[in-house]
Amino acid sequence: MINVLLADDHEVVRSGLARMLERNPDMRVIGEASSGEQAYQLYTELIPDILVMDMTMPGIGGLEALRRIRTRYTQAKVIMFSMHENVALAVQAMSAGAIGYLCKSGEVSELLTAIRHIMETGKTYLSAEMAQRIAIQSVSGSDDPTQRLSVREFEVFRLLAEGLPLDEIANRLSLGQKTVANYQTVLKHKLGFNSSVELVRLAIKYNVIDQN
Template sequence: MSLNKITIILVDDHAVVRAGFKMLLASSDKIAVIGEAERGEQAIQLYQELKPDIVVMDLSMPGIGGLETIRRIVQRDNEASILVFSVHHEQVYINRALNAGAKGYITKNSAPEILAEAIITILQGETYVEKGLLKEGGDSHKPGDYQSLIASFSPREFDIFNLLAQGLTVHKIADQLCLGNKTVANYATQIKKKLQVDTTAELAHIAVNLGVTIR
C-alpha cells in the first residue's frame, strides 16, 4: 500500500458507473483512483503498469469477462487484491469470484460506506463478502439438481456455459476465449451432456431460470 493514499483501478464497461464510484471514493482522503478500464484485457495491462493497491471491478464486461480477468491478474501476481462489485447476488457468482482469486464481493446496490469498508478490510489481509450474500444460496429457484451441477463446473466450463447461454456461437466463443473451435465445441457437448439437454436454447433456459447468466 502506498504511504499516502490507497491506489485503486476501477473496472466497469459503463462510464457512468465508473464516474459514480469514482465520485464515491473521492469523498475519502485516503483513497485515490489512479486508473480506469472498461474491459478485462485493458484492466490486466493497467494493473501491470500501475501496480495499484486494489482493483475494484465488475464481472459483466465484453471481451474475456470479469472472472477470467481475475484469474489472469492473480496468475501474474498472487498477492493481487481484487474486490468485485456486481449486480449479481447469486451464490454461484460469489463462489466463482472468490475461487478465481478475488478477495471480496459486494453488490452495486450496497450502501456507499460498504465500498470503503470492503477496501480497507481486504487491504488488511482479510476477505470481505457483503453481509447477507452468503446466506442467499439460490434456494428460491432450484429446479432439479441444476444449481449443484453448474456449481461443479470447472472455471472453463462455467465461462463457456455462460457465453452459450448468452447466445454466442462456438466460433465467437473461441475467438473471445482464445481457444480452438473444436475445443469449444467439445466443451459445449460436455456441458449439454452434464445438464442432459440437447440444444443451446434449453441450456439458456436453465441459465435464465437459475439467474446465472452474467450479461
C-alpha cells in the same frame, strides 16, 4: 495511500465510484477500465493495491479478466462489484481468486468497508447479503449445478447462453475452437441439456444470464 483501479463498462458508475473513493484521504483512483481486456492491461501497467471490477463487461468479461490477472499476479486483490446477486456467480468469482464480492444493489459505502478490511487483514470480504444467501443455500441443500463447474466451464456456459458462436468464444477466452467444443460437450453431460434452448433456460433459471 490505497491505490485503486476501477473496471466497469458504465462510465456513470465508474465516475460515481471514483468520486466516492477519492473523498477519503487514504484512497486514490489511479485508473479506469471499461472492459475485461482493458482491466487486465491497466492492471499490468499500474499494479494497483486493489482492483474493483464489474462481473459482466464487453469482451472477455470480468470473470476471465480476473482469472488472467490472478494467473500472472498471484497476490492480486480483486473485488467483484456486480449487479448479479445470485450465489453461483459469487462462488465462481471467489473460486477464480476474487478476494471480495459485493452487490451493486447494496450500500455503496460498503465498498469502503470492504477495501479497508481487505487491506488491513488480507482476508476475503463478502457482502452481508451474499454471505447470508450462501449460508442459506448451504443449509437448505438446494442444488445449483452451475456451482460445480470450473471457472473456465462456467465462462463457456455463460457465453454459449448469450448466443455467442464457438469461434467467438474461443477468441475471447484465448482457446482453440476444438477446446471450446470439448467444453460444450462436457457442459451437456454435467448440466443435462440437449439443445441451445434448454441451455438458455438453465442459464436463466440459475441467474447466469438475465431473462431480458
